[in-house]
Amino acid sequence: MIPGPLLLIVLPLIAAPVVYLVRRWTLIASALAAGTSLALGLACLRLPLDAPATFLGRPVQLGQPVVVLGRELVLQPAGASALGFIFVLGAVLFFLAWGIPQGRLFCPVGLILLSAISANVMIRHLLFAVLALWLAALVAAFFIQGDRHDSVRGALRYITMHTLAVPSFLVVSWLFDLYIENPDILAPLRTFAILLTLGFSILLAVVPFQGWVTAVAKDAPSLGTALLFSAESVAVLLLLASLLRRYPWLLDDPLLFQVLTWGGLLTVGVGGLMALVQQDFGHLLGYGVLADVGGMLMALATGSDLGVSVALALVGFRAVSLIVTGVGLSAIRRRTGSDAFADVGGAARRQPVATAALILGGLSLAGLPPLAGFAGRWALLDFFVPEHTRWCWLIFLAGCGVAVGYLRGLRATLAPATVEHEDEQTQSEPVITAVMIGATLVLTTALSFNPQPVFSLAGRIVAALGLPLP
Amino acid sequence: MPIFAEILEKLSFLAGVPAVAGLALTASLIVVSGNWRLSLLALLAQYILAGLLFTRLLPLQLAQIKLYVGVLICPMLYWAARRVEWTRKRHRQPEGSPLPPWPALAMGLPFRVLGMVLIGLAVYALGPSYPLPQVPWEIGLACYWLGLSGLLGLILTDEPFQAGLALLTFVTGCELFYAGLESSLLATGFLAIGNLLLAVVVAYLTVARGVGPVVVREAGK
Numbered sequence: 053m054i055p056g057p058l059l060l061i062v063l064p065l066i067a068a069p070v071v072y073l074v075r076r077w078t079l080i081a082s083a084l085a086a087g088t089s090l091a092l093g094l095a096c097l098r099l100p101l102d103a104p105a106t107f108l109g110r111p112v113q114l115g116q117p118v119v120v121l122g123r124e125l126v127l128q129p130a131g132a133s134a135l136g137f138i139f140v141l142g143a144v145l146f147f148l149a150w151g152i153p154q155g156r157l158f159c160p161v162g163l164i165l166l167s168a169i170s171a172n173v174m175i176r177h178l179l180f181a182v183l184a185l186w187l188a189a190l191v192a193a194f195f196i197q198g199d200r201h202d203s204v205r206g207a208l209r210y211i212t213m214h215t216l217a218v219p220s221f222l223v224v225s226w227l228f229d230l231y232i233e234n235p236d237i238l239a240p241l242r243t244f245a246i247l248l249t250l251g252f253s254i255l256l257a258v259v260p261f262q263g264w265v266t267a268v269a270k271d272a273p274s275l276g277t278a279l280l281f282s283a284e285s286v287a288v289l290l291l292l293a294s295l296l297r298r299y300p301w302l303l304d305d306p307l308l309f310q311v312l313t314w315g316g317l318l319t320v321g322v323g324g325l326m327a328l329v330q331q332d333f334g335h336l337l338g339y340g341v342l343a344d345v346g347g348m349l350m351a352l353a354t355g356s357d358l359g360v361s362v363a364l365a366l367v368g369f370r371a372v373s374l375i376v377t378g379v380g381l382s383a384i385r386r387r388t389g390s391d392a393f394a395d396v397g398g399a400a401r402r403q404p405v406a407t408a409a410l411i412l413g414g415l416s417l418a419g420l421p422p423l424a425g426f427a428g429r430w431a432l433l434d435f436f437v438p439e440h441t442r443w444c445w446l447i448f449l450a451g452c453g454v455a456v457g458y459l460r461g462l463r464a465t466l467a468p469a470t471v472e473h474e475d476e477q478t479q480s481e482p483v484i485t486a487v488m489i490g491a492t493l494v495l496t497t498a499l500s501f502n503p504q505p506v507f508s509l510a511g512r513i514v515a516a517l518g519l520p521l522p
Numbered sequence: 523m524p525i526f527a528e529i530l531e532k533l534s535f536l537a538g539v540p541a542v543a544g545l546a547l548t549a550s551l552i553v554v555s556g557n558w559r560l561s562l563l564a565l566l567a568q569y570i571l572a573g574l575l576f577t578r579l580l581p582l583q584l585a586q587i588k589l590y591v592g593v594l595i596c597p598m599l600y601w602a603a604r605r606v607e608w609t610r611k612r613h614r615q616p617e618g619s620p621l622p623p624w625p626a627l628a629m630g631l632p633f634r635v636l637g638m639v640l641i642g643l644a645v646y647a648l649g650p651s652y653p654l655p656q657v658p659w660e661i662g663l664a665c666y667w668l669g670l671s672g673l674l675g676l677i678l679t680d681e682p683f684q685a686g687l688a689l690l691t692f693v694t695g696c697e698l699f700y701a702g703l704e705s706s707l708l709a710t711g712f713l714a715i716g717n718l719l720l721a722v723v724v725a726y727l728t729v730a731r732g733v734g735p736v737v738v739r740e741a742g743k
Contacts (some may be wrong), residue, residue, distance in 0.1 A: 099631075121707070121708045122708065123708060179704075180708070180709075180712060183709075183712040183713070183716060186716055187715065187716060187719060190719040190720055190723050191719070193723045193726075193727070194723070194726065197727060197730055200730065200734075201730060201731075201733070201734025202734060204682050204727040204730055204731045205680060207727055208685055208727055211689070211720065211723055212676060212685065212689055215692070215720065216692070218696070218716075219669075219696040219699075219700070222696065222700045222703075222704075223700075223703070225704075226700075226703040242603065244668060249695055294624075294709070381743065412597070425722055429704060448706050
């Protein structure tokens with residue numbers, strides 16, 4: 053009987069070197085990575101946790117705990133749903149990487165990243181969960197950098213900020229251990245609150261720790277951005293929620309939620325305002341994500357089951373928006389060699405499908421109807437009305453800022469081609485790329501009319517977490 | 523590897539204020555120096571001195587792991603820096619170093635020295651006022667010095683090699699503090715893997731940044 057935690061951590065690690073070896077044959081590499089990820093995702097979503105089942109002809113029990121050097125790993129219902137989402141998302145991205153190449157390291161390193169995130173979700177001890185997340189971030193640096201030679205800012209900022217977040221969790225973890233051994237010698241609650249607030253603020257990119265988001269969005273392959281900004285968000289949200297569930301007395305100090313609320317407001321504002329004035333699609337994507345993350349933080353900070361559910365649903369809709377805009381951005385970057393507004397003139401004629409995906413995905417990120425992001429943004433606004441009408445206006449205006457940024461980008465793509473790209477006007481997009489991009493466009497539109505699968509998955513995770521918090 | 527245990531034992535008389543003073547010097551050199559060989563040598567010395575302090579907080583075997591990790595990290599970074607240097611020399615690039623000149627006069631040597639002086643003052647103020655729990659006072663000072671120097675180094679540069687050394691310095695300071703709190707094998711092992719992976723990433727980014735312009739130019743030809 054193979055225990056679930058072992059399967060979810062080891063199988064991607066076994067597949068990764070194989071995928072690396074066959075990386076030149078993109079179809080095989082993508083199919084292998086996507087197949088592994090999809091199989092694990094479906095296993096998490098479909099197989100029972102508390103009973104033996106069969107996975108690829110082998111007996112497994114997903115909910116069976118594993119003890120490694122005295123530390124327990126276990127897949128719980130909330131973790132299973134979250135990992136199901138992450139692995140299915142990974143499968144979609146790995147498959148898309150066949151038609152829209154993301155660099156030779158994307159698929160193999162992506163699998164290792166998924167393995168590390170699985171470990172983060174399943175380890176019950178805070179210290180090792182955070183260390184697994186740190187290792188995941190360090191591994192992710194390889195595909196953020198990918199084959200780029202002109203800039204290392206994205207990867208460097210990403211590892212720097214994730215490394216800076218670790219020490220506060222190390223100390224908090226020690227304090228928790230101390231508390232478990234002897235509840236009477238509890239350290240001042242404010243110490244816990246300050247350290248946790250600092251650590252989570254960095255990981256969740258609360259302003260002023262947001263610099264890594266835009267740098268990664270600019271430098272990373274755009275499908276990699278979708279994977280990082282979705283999978284990691286889910287893992288961090290789950291970590292925070294499970295921590296508060298296990299130690300509800302942390303809520304006696306309101307600092308963490310106050311910082312998340314006000315930091316969320318600031319993040320929404322900064323994201324929307326900065327998106328308005330960007331001159332390239334990479335940074336625009338980053339600020340669009342920030343505006344969305346801000347809304348997520350505000351919903352999360354309510355601590356209610358509905359708030360956390362909306363926050364998780366926002367991550368799901370964001371993932372779809374990022375996939376759509378990411379495939380378009382990748383195709384345009386590949387052809388033009390740049391994503392600056394000054395360089396993408398003529399792209400709308402040269403690559404109409406990619407341009408449509410880039411702009412519509414961006415508008416979805418901004419929360420405009422009839423696109424997937426609208427469902428999430430509407431749920432967020434609905435959640436805050438009527439108590440916090442001003443917050444709703446800020447979220448709405450931030451969405452407008454992101455939308456205007458993408459409309460400026462659209463105008464740039466409609467401008468005449470620059471001299472060096474004139475000769476490319478006659479080349480059309482490869483059929484497979486156009487089909488893949490078209491499929492993502494259909495997905496985002498379909499999801500806006502039927503957003504229930506995302507909401508129900510978020511609801512399942514929240515119900516399994518045992519929220520609302522007491 | 524008994525040799526490391528022997529080194530640590532022979533140098534154990536330094537595992538106090540002298541090691542802390544040495545760490546202050548090495549961290550300052552890493553932040554201030556523009557010579558990559560000197561910075562890397564300072565990092566190696568830093569790992570050895572930190573290894574000595576670890577022997578006061580951890581069992582000898584675990585302190586040895588910390589030393590091994592440091593000793594493994596330095597050649598990795600050396601290899602990356604050398605590769606950049608060779609590639610640039612071969613392609614007759616004027617800058618033969620992975621550490622380019624300071625980006626602006628405002629961030630030049632005097633500014634960095636001044637920054638380190640301010641760090642010294644901050645440590646002088648923080649050490650007695652906010653002593654770190656579970657570690658002797660002089661080790662607490664070393665933690666503050668390494669942590670703050672690392673942060674200063676990160677603020678002052680965008681170059682992966684320099685920023686990487688600063689980040690490793692910051693991590694060493696934090697690990698030194700954490701060693702006083704927790705001495706489990708699993709935590710030490712996880713942190714060692716994290717450190718090694720961090721160094722590999724820094725080496726990778728150093729090569730990507732240093733060799734990149736040459737590759738791009740060659741591709742253009």
